[in-house]
Amino acid sequence: MLQLGMYSAFEMVYRTALIYANLREAPSGFFTRSDAYDALDPSEKGAVSYFLGLAASKLFAERCLQVPWLLHLDVYRKQLQAVLKSGRSKPDLIGQDSNGNWVVIESKGRTNEFDAAALRKAKAQSRRVRSISGIAPTLRIGMQSYFESSQLCLWIDDPDEPDEDAVLDLPIPSKTVIEEYYQPFRDWLDRAAHADRIVVQGQVYVLREEPTLDLAIGLAEKRYRRVAAETQASVRPSEDQFVGSDGVLARLCLRPTRCISGRV
Numbered sequence: 001m002l003q004l005g006m007y008s009a010f011e012m013v014y015r016t017a018l019i020y021a022n023l024r025e026a027p028s029g030f031f032t033r034s035d036a037y038d039a040l041d042p043s044e045k046g047a048v049s050y051f052l053g054l055a056a057s058k059l060f061a062e063r064c065l066q067v068p069w070l071l072h073l074d075v076y077r078k079q080l081q082a083v084l085k086s087g088r089s090k091p092d093l094i095g096q097d098s099n100g101n102w103v104v105i106e107s108k109g110r111t112n113e114f115d116a117a118a119l120r121k122a123k124a125q126s127r128r129v130r131s132i133s134g135i136a137p138t139l140r141i142g143m144q145s146y147f148e149s150s151q152l153c154l155w156i157d158d159p160d161e162p163d164e165d166a167v168l169d170l171p172i173p174s175k176t177v178i179e180e181y182y183q184p185f186r187d188w189l190d191r192a193a194h195a196d197r198i199v200v201q202g203q204v205y206v207l208r209e210e211p212t213l214d215l216a217i218g219l220a221e222k223r224y225r226r227v228a229a230e231t232q233a234s235v236r237p238s239e240d241q242f243v244g245s246d247g248v249l250a251r252l253c254l255r256p257t258r259c260i261s262g263r264v
Contacts, residue, residue, distance in 0.1 A: 031152040045111040053109025053145040068246035070095035101138040110146040130166040185219045220247030
């Protein structure tokens with residue numbers, strides 16, 4: 001959530017900027033390490049690789065698994081304190097697909113080539129979850145992002161069955177997942193001095209532009225609890241814009257024109 005106001009917003013931008021600063025698109029269309037990434041020291045590369053791994057997991061889950069709602073398990077740290085108190089390793093991410101099936105993902109990021117031992121550990125961590133709200137996950141995935149000849153790669157393994165370490169029964173209702181997922185975006189819009197209603201690909205979004213961050217974030221109106229907008233305009237698709245199946249719209253604003261114009 002954005003309980004720290006602009007500081008939380010800066011953190012959001014910082015996480016996004018990590019991707020922008022450390023990856024580049026090669027002429028082949030694949031992502032490769034940037035010069036800035038190669039110049040980092042090993043500990044810095046480790047931190048960046050972790051965040052890149054989470055981002056790759058989110059992208060894979062949405063594009064390939066139709067899982068639009070994916071959250072880090074630490075979001076539920078307080079309510080799951082008793083369940084997770086053992087201190088044993090746990091997976092990073094849980095989510096639901098469009099049919100309501102639960103998915104568990106443990107994400108690993110590596111600076112260099114594929115690490116088989118790390119993937120085995122990821123698989124073991126994903127197997128620890130036995131059920132979510134009494135329902136066994138459809139997928140328990142170990143995932144690793146890594147670089148091969150500087151090219152970003154993703155290795156995915158779905159363990160067939162939970163093993164003897166499957167002891168975590170997570171009492172997280174579907175409604176809670178949805179509420180927690182959208183709350184940061186609602187907070188972002190609630191704090192806006194001005195918001196716009198726009199239509200993108202036939203969908204109405206409430207959009208807040210933050211010029212100081214070169215960023216605009218919007219949320220499908222049906223996912224937003226209030227409408228405090230002044231204008232409505234149709235906006236054409238942009239190369240600097242992403243519209244997710246979760247109803248979140250993100251747009252980079254890298255030129256001195258208003259994001260709302262669509263001329264980015």
